[in-house]
Amino acid sequence: MKIAPADLRHVDLFKEAPIEDLDLIVERSILRSIEQDAFFFFQGDPASHAYVLISGRVKLLQSNPSGQQVNLRTVKEWEMFAALGVVRPGASYPVAAQALESSSALAIESNFMREMMPSRPYLNFGLMQLMTGYINELQARYRELATERVERRLALTLLRLASQIGKRIREDDPAVELPLTRQDLAEASGSTMFTVSRILAEWERQGLLEASRGRVLIRNPHGLVQIVDGAGSE
Amino acid sequence: MKIAPADLRHVDLFKEAPIEDLDLIVERSILRSIEQDAFFFFQGDPASHAYVLISGRVKLLQSNPSGQQVNLRTVKEWEMFAALGVVRPGASYPVAAQALESSSALAIESNFMREMMPSRPYLNFGLMQLMTGYINELQARYRELATERVERRLALTLLRLASQIGKRIREDDPAVELPLTRQDLAEASGSTMFTVSRILAEWERQGLLEASRGRVLIRNPHGLVQIVDGAGSE
DNA sequence: CTCCCTGTTTGCGCTTAAGCAAAGAAGAAA
DNA sequence: TTTCTTCTTTGCTTAAGCGCAAACAGGGAG
Numbered sequence: 001m002k003i004a005p006a007d008l009r010h011v012d013l014f015k016e017a018p019i020e021d022l023d024l025i026v027e028r029s030i031l032r033s034i035e036q037d038a039f040f041f042f043q044g045d046p047a048s049h050a051y052v053l054i055s056g057r058v059k060l061l062q063s064n065p066s067g068q069q070v071n072l073r074t075v076k077e078w079e080m081f082a083a084l085g086v087v088r089p090g091a092s093y094p095v096a097a098q099a100l101e102s103s104s105a106l107a108i109e110s111n112f113m114r115e116m117m118p119s120r121p122y123l124n125f126g127l128m129q130l131m132t133g134y135i136n137e138l139q140a141r142y143r144e145l146a147t148e149r150v151e152r153r154l155a156l157t158l159l160r161l162a163s164q165i166g167k168r169i170r171e172d173d174p175a176v177e178l179p180l181t182r183q184d185l186a187e188a189s190g191s192t193m194f195t196v197s198r199i200l201a202e203w204e205r206q207g208l209l210e211a212s213r214g215r216v217l218i219r220n221p222h223g224l225v226q227i228v229d230g231a232g233s234e
Numbered sequence: 235m236k237i238a239p240a241d242l243r244h245v246d247l248f249k250e251a252p253i254e255d256l257d258l259i260v261e262r263s264i265l266r267s268i269e270q271d272a273f274f275f276f277q278g279d280p281a282s283h284a285y286v287l288i289s290g291r292v293k294l295l296q297s298n299p300s301g302q303q304v305n306l307r308t309v310k311e312w313e314m315f316a317a318l319g320v321v322r323p324g325a326s327y328p329v330a331a332q333a334l335e336s337s338s339a340l341a342i343e344s345n346f347m348r349e350m351m352p353s354r355p356y357l358n359f360g361l362m363q364l365m366t367g368y369i370n371e372l373q374a375r376y377r378e379l380a381t382e383r384v385e386r387r388l389a390l391t392l393l394r395l396a397s398q399i400g401k402r403i404r405e406d407d408p409a410v411e412l413p414l415t416r417q418d419l420a421e422a423s424g425s426t427m428f429t430v431s432r433i434l435a436e437w438e439r440q441g442l443l444e445a446s447r448g449r450v451l452i453r454n455p456h457g458l459v460q461i462v463d464g465a466g467s468e
Numbered sequence: 469c470t471c472c473c474t475g476t477t478t479g480c481g482c483t484t485a486a487g488c489a490a491a492g493a494a495g496a497a498a
Numbered sequence: 499t500t501t502c503t504t505c506t507t508t509g510c511t512t513a514a515g516c517g518c519a520a521a522c523a524g525g526g527a528g
Contacts, residue, residue: 064378064381087359087363118355121352124362128358128362132318132321134369135368135372138369138372139328139372144298146302146421147302150485182505182507191486192486193505194488194507195485195486213506214494416476416477425515425516427475428477428515429515429516447475447476447523448475
């Protein structure tokens with residue numbers, strides 16, 4: 001598989017890029033394909049590359065010293081990840097990047113990106129947009145984790161993930177599919193596999209979704225919205 | 235009180251700025267002084283200004299719909315806050331900024347900053363540095379909140395706050411003072427006033443710190459470090 | 469000096485959700 | 499088909515820490 005430079009226009013950061021830049025980027029980068037559960041990189045590795053996900057789904061995880069993990073972000077095709085390494089030379093990845101399904105991504109050298117930036121304002125602006133968006137999301141999630149109960153957080157997590165990496169199963173159906181295990185959802189919502197399993201079972205009984213092995217199909221997103229803004233404001 | 239333009243060199247973002255830029259900034263900005271517990275701005279206000287704190291201490295809070303608050307960051311003199319509003323025209327502050335003690339800050343129009351940026355690479359780089367640092371901290375705190383117990387989180391919170399806004403009481407003494415109530419610490423560590431009060435009382439018994447009304451004096455920071463990496467890895 | 473406001477402490481009960489164990493499916497591999 | 503692995507479910511127990519209520523205390527205002 002080959003990447004056509006013009007395809008990179010799907011990426012927010014490269015929307016406005018001149019085609020010569022995109023040629024350069026594709027030429028200087030390599031396409032890495034990995035299978036499900038494999039890693040693009042580990043937490044602590046030197047942040048040598050930024051990535052553009054071409055296909056598949058990737059989660060970004062951080063572990064604490066005793067090995068417990070949290071899911072900090074989940075990425076779909078034409079999104080960048082590990083882009084922050086571009087800013088500080090010599091930095092390490094603060095997260096690991098693991099494939100939720102077999103995935104391929106374009107690996108762009110951080111150094112190369114850094115060299116391009118001074119003469120290309122669009123890169124500066126684009127990166128800042130990325131970063132502000134990310135900060136806003138992190139702040140919101142931090143607040144949720146500190147102030148909301150598990151059930152509410154899980155509903156918010158499902159809705160967020162649905163919009164970020166969900167796959168519609170049919171054009172005219174709001175139902176959305178997520179390739180995530182109970183454990184993944186626990187790590188994304190700040191809970192445990194057991195609790196997630198129980199809550200999903202209850203929601204399945206209510207017809208809001210269908211949960212199967214390694215997969216959740218959200219049948220009725222609006223029902224989750226109601227849980228979010230019903231179950232706490234009374 | 236007047237700000238001398240050269241004083242702005244204390245600010246990371248302006249370390250490398252030419253003096254003409256600093257003149258411009260001071261000229262175009264206003265100094266706002268507010269008393270303890272007052273706000274520089276509220277969550278949801280249009281993000282019209284970025285701030286440089288000149289004196290005092292400020293906390294950045296986010297509230298959820300039912301009014302519970304979390305403390306997202308705490309700022310000391312010569313640090314910037316609300317700098318992200320510069321990136322997206324028309325954005326709103328996602329947080330409120332409240333003074334922990336009477337404080338004054340230089341309010342710089344976001345629009346003005348934005349106009350300066352294209353021709354001043356140091357601003358771009360500086361802002362990105364700020365943002366990456368902030369993202370790394372947020373990610374770490376998110377992970378802590380999701381995976382660590384209250385006692386550990388509170389120790390980490392105290393250590394972090396000590397290094398960020400702590401005041402040494404004497405040159406040769408590691409003891410550090412924080413102008414925070416139990417409630418503040420609860421909002422910073424993701425817990426409750428009651429629990430924080432109990433844990434601080436215990437640590438006071440152990441001689442690690444002295445807790446008084448609206449103030450914590452950390453006598454033995456190293457003792458907190460031991461709690462952090464003792465109490466979970468066994 | 470006294471009052472009053474606001475922050476703090478502490479006992480107590482209670483809920484949430486974590487955590488363990490063990491059994492149960494769903495696929496994949498053989 | 500049978501086996502194996504991995505993910506999931508569910509009952510049960512327990513601990514952490516939340517949250518109420520009520521008493522307490524520091525320190526500024528008058």
